[in-house]
Amino acid sequence: MKIFLDTADVEEIRQAADMGLVDGVTTNPSLVAKAGRVYREVVEEIVEIVDGPISAEVIGEMAPAMVAEARELAKIHKNIVVKIPMTPEGLKAVKICKAEGIPTNVTLVFQPLQGLLAAKAGAAYVSPFVGRLDDVCQDGMEMVAELGTMLRNYDYDTEIIVASVRHPLHVAQSAIMGADIVTVPMKVFRQMFNHPLTDKGIQAFLDDYQKIPKA
Ligand code: G3P
Numbered sequence: 001m002k003i004f005l006d007t008a009d010v011e012e013i014r015q016a017a018d019m020g021l022v023d024g025v026t027t028n029p030s031l032v033a034k035a036g037r038v039y040r041e042v043v044e045e046i047v048e049i050v051d052g053p054i055s056a057e058v059i060g061e062m063a064p065a066m067v068a069e070a071r072e073l074a075k076i077h078k079n080i081v082v083k084i085p086m087t088p089e090g091l092k093a094v095k096i097c098k099a100e101g102i103p104t105n106v107t108l109v110f111q112p113l114q115g116l117l118a119a120k121a122g123a124a125y126v127s128p129f130v131g132r133l134d135d136v137c138q139d140g141m142e143m144v145a146e147l148g149t150m151l152r153n154y155d156y157d158t159e160i161i162v163a164s165v166r167h168p169l170h171v172a173q174s175a176i177m178g179a180d181i182v183t184v185p186m187k188v189f190r191q192m193f194n195h196p197l198t199d200k201g202i203q204a205f206l207d208d209y210q211k212i213p214k215a
Contacts, residue, residue: 001175004053004161004183008035010045012186017049024052026127026163026183028083028107029059040076047077053125055105057083058093066093074102081105081125086114091121098122105161112147119151119158125181126151129164140164141173148177168192 002023005016008031016022025046032039043056054077058069070082070093082097083105084090094104098121105125106118110133115126128147130140144162151158159180165171168191174182184192 001179002052002181003189004055004181005050005189006031006163006165006183006185008032008037008042008046009186010035010037010042010049013046013049016186016189022050022052024054024079024181024183025050026055026083026105026161028057043073043076043080047079050079052079053081053103053105054079055081055083055107055125057085057107061087061089063089063092063096066090067096070097070102070104071100083107083127084123086118091117094118094121094123107163109147110143112143112150115147115158115160116150119154119156123158125159125161127161127163127183130162130170131164131166133164134166141170141177144174144179145177148179 003021004024004026005013005022006026008027013025032042046054056073058066060066060069066084073080073082081103084093086106086108097104103124105127106123107127109115109126109128118126128144133140133143148160161181161183162174162179163183165182165184165188168188171182171192
């Protein structure tokens with residue numbers, strides 16, 4: 001399973017990328033606003049840190065505006081993936097981008113048919129938001145499972161990016177169901193490494209080592 005970081009914090013990305021475990025990055029306007037930076041500058045820095053798909057989102061609402069933004073974003077680097085919201089205009093833009101060789105990631109997907117339509121339009125990636133569904137008492141991971149079945153049934157090569165991930169259990173469930181990619185905030189990335197018994201075990205080994213007679 002590929003692991004993407006869901007952040008616009010360049011320092012966080014640098015730290016995680018140093019571990020050699022980050023396959024890509026997803027950003028959105030809210031994440032960039034949190035970072036307090038100019039969107040394009042952030043993306044220009046990220047592409048130099050991670051050699052993998054980097055999603056940058058359009059803000060236009062009509063297809064021609066989205067396509068114009070997509071063309072500009074695609075000029076930044078060969079790894080740019082243009083993130084486009086799941087609307088009829090968005091899918092029109094996806095189709096045009098596909099024809100022009102610009103890969104897209106259809107975002108804000110909350111039910112499986114939206115993902116199926118995105119695949120049909122030619123999206124390279126589709127991003128179901130699991131945490132936001134859980135927040136309104138719907139099972140986000142169940143939606144991912146249904147979408148996965150639909151895409152497999154028709155052999156779409158669109159990859160699923162499980163997004164709006166809130167905790168390591170979302171990541172484990174994604175891996176068990178064979179999701180292509182999970183995009184995680186830094187907090188969840190760190191949590192994936194941890195278990196209290198690991199810390200306890202390391203401390204016990206260190207303490208016991210001190211008891212070994214030294215030559
Ligand atoms: O990748 C989409 C993600 O950033 C949304 O996450 O936590 O705002 O639901 P969240």
